[in-house]
Amino acid sequence: MTETNRNRLMLAIAIIMAAIYLFPLYWMYVTALKTGSEMFATPPSFWPSTAQWSTFAYVWESRNMGRYLWNSTLIAFGSVALIAVLGTGCAYVLARYRNRWVDVGLFLILMLQVLPASLMITPIFVGFSQVGLLDYPRFAVILAIAAKSMPFFVVLVRATFMAVPMELEEAALVDGNSRIGAFFNIVLPLARNGILVSAILIFMQAFGEFVYSKSMIQNIELQPASVGLNSFMGPNTSEWNNIMAYATMYVTPILAIFVLLQRRIVSGLTSGALK
Amino acid sequence: MTNQIELSGVNKYYGAYHALKNIDLTIRKGAFVALVGPSGCGKSTLLRALAGLESISEGNLVIAGDRMNNVPPRKRDLAMVFQSYALYPHMTVEENLTYSLRIRGTKKAEAKKAAEDVAAITGLSDLLHRYPRELSGGQRQRVAMSRAIIRNPKAFLFDEPLSNLDAALRVHMRKEIRALHDRLGATSVYVTHDQIEAMTMADHVVVMRQGVIEQQGQPLELYDRPVNRFVAGFIGSPAMNFIPATTGPDGKSLILDLGRPQTIGLDRTIPANRNLVVGLRPEHLTIAEDGKGLLEAPVALVESTGSTTFVTTATTPECVVVVNGRVPITGGQTVGLNFQQEHIHLFDAETDSRIE
Numbered sequence: 001m002t003e004t005n006r007n008r009l010m011l012a013i014a015i016i017m018a019a020i021y022l023f024p025l026y027w028m029y030v031t032a033l034k035t036g037s038e039m040f041a042t043p044p045s046f047w048p049s050t051a052q053w054s055t056f057a058y059v060w061e062s063r064n065m066g067r068y069l070w071n072s073t074l075i076a077f078g079s080v081a082l083i084a085v086l087g088t089g090c091a092y093v094l095a096r097y098r099n100r101w102v103d104v105g106l107f108l109i110l111m112l113q114v115l116p117a118s119l120m121i122t123p124i125f126v127g128f129s130q131v132g133l134l135d136y137p138r139f140a141v142i143l144a145i146a147a148k149s150m151p152f153f154v155v156l157v158r159a160t161f162m163a164v165p166m167e168l169e170e171a172a173l174v175d176g177n178s179r180i181g182a183f184f185n186i187v188l189p190l191a192r193n194g195i196l197v198s199a200i201l202i203f204m205q206a207f208g209e210f211v212y213s214k215s216m217i218q219n220i221e222l223q224p225a226s227v228g229l230n231s232f233m234g235p236n237t238s239e240w241n242n243i244m245a246y247a248t249m250y251v252t253p254i255l256a257i258f259v260l261l262q263r264r265i266v267s268g269l270t271s272g273a274l275k
Numbered sequence: 276m277t278n279q280i281e282l283s284g285v286n287k288y289y290g291a292y293h294a295l296k297n298i299d300l301t302i303r304k305g306a307f308v309a310l311v312g313p314s315g316c317g318k319s320t321l322l323r324a325l326a327g328l329e330s331i332s333e334g335n336l337v338i339a340g341d342r343m344n345n346v347p348p349r350k351r352d353l354a355m356v357f358q359s360y361a362l363y364p365h366m367t368v369e370e371n372l373t374y375s376l377r378i379r380g381t382k383k384a385e386a387k388k389a390a391e392d393v394a395a396i397t398g399l400s401d402l403l404h405r406y407p408r409e410l411s412g413g414q415r416q417r418v419a420m421s422r423a424i425i426r427n428p429k430a431f432l433f434d435e436p437l438s439n440l441d442a443a444l445r446v447h448m449r450k451e452i453r454a455l456h457d458r459l460g461a462t463s464v465y466v467t468h469d470q471i472e473a474m475t476m477a478d479h480v481v482v483m484r485q486g487v488i489e490q491q492g493q494p495l496e497l498y499d500r501p502v503n504r505f506v507a508g509f510i511g512s513p514a515m516n517f518i519p520a521t522t523g524p525d526g527k528s529l530i531l532d533l534g535r536p537q538t539i540g541l542d543r544t545i546p547a548n549r550n551l552v553v554g555l556r557p558e559h560l561t562i563a564e565d566g567k568g569l570l571e572a573p574v575a576l577v578e579s580t581g582s583t584t585f586v587t588t589a590t591t592p593e594c595v596v597v598v599n600g601r602v603p604i605t606g607g608q609t610v611g612l613n614f615q616q617e618h619i620h621l622f623d624a625e626t627d628s629r630i631e
Contacts, residue, residue: 168363170326
């Protein structure tokens, strides 16, 4: 087989894989634009005959999506802020010191990553309700998400910090800066890309978080869009086009961010961001 | 001359590992001191201890009259040039140079002026607005130097600053660093594993091994009178030839073991039947016709660089002879080797220390 043929075959396989992987997304967009009868037609149509754009406005109004998305945004930003402030310091220490306790710490951090949210929610719920945190349900969810996602952030950002040579900090110390000054002047600017990328990933996770929000936020006024989507779907739901329209409005902004930043995200995750 | 840096009884432990052992070192103001030794000898640790990047476990460190044992690096007022240069990648050359000034609250215009002045000295004037990644290795090296000299510190610390440069540039920068040192009247401590750098640049060379200072003194003093076999072998290139020997029954002759015993006379008297190691520098040996030398040796290899010729003998241990110019000999031939009495170094076979 020649080189070009081989490349063509590889490309074909890649396209097929991508098509399978992206099919649900496509189906979501298409279904959102279909009418009720077209949605249930057999064989299914792969392109809506007449696009129903009005569905979006109807769903946005009737489900009060503005409020849901606001709550989601608030929770996501809160979590990212908390994680970025606490996790950056934590990652720096874990990157710069090497001893037995650091190894124990790293192991525990990775352990936490293994525990699923659906398992953690019961003890968290009990604990939070006892200290009265459930009176501030959105803040409680932010805390829970921060605890859940911090390990991921710490592990990623630690790798970024490790790519910043120790000698740069030492040069700053000899040049007359303090340890803290060297961190803010030298290390942080150099690790900025890695931290930013990790924060974006955390944001996207937190924006779609469901288990904690569903369990801890009873008041519909305070629920994020993920919980709103869930309450939209009952056992006898048949309005799939409306649900898909909801999902479209929920997911598209995140997708847009990802597409816009994907080059930076990929390079931030793979390289040490230092050259 | 006043003392700029004084170390007395300095020890450094990493857990059970004893990295620096009883270091005593005095550095005069204006001196250029080279710390030299094989890798892992503690020379970099010593330099980092001076800078304050490593703490010292015991002993005293005094810089310009003040005890500095527990003073953080930023308050020691020293400047350091790192092996990797450690330029701040997110700052331009000018920002790199002025960083230390800006931390100390120097006014912007003043700092800019200082950067321009230093850049003029080191030939960086056209590069002030570039980033380190846009510079060549030699230019980065200059930036690292400039960053050190911009603020007139109490001493300069160099941590193998030339090891990332190619051979030609290294020789050039060697002279330039020394010239800069003289012009600024600075005090410099220079770490290197290259004894030629140490010999050519420094007024005072400190040879270290396994955390111990083996010998310190003027470069030629170390070359002429190494206190032990290690220093003798480390200083000088190519390295000194070592030949096991015993003293003759009268104590006035040496029986050298070059595969077969050969006897030479000695102008000193030492106890009879003592086991020794005789050291002869390759450049102190001369080639004579067979039968006309103090020693006889078959030739294994003749290598010429054009200006000098290296002759390796087929003896055990093998000896290297450096001859100026070219010699009409080939491998397999037997030649005589000559040398002067004053060039014979004697070391105890067990303790490796020098015997006068």
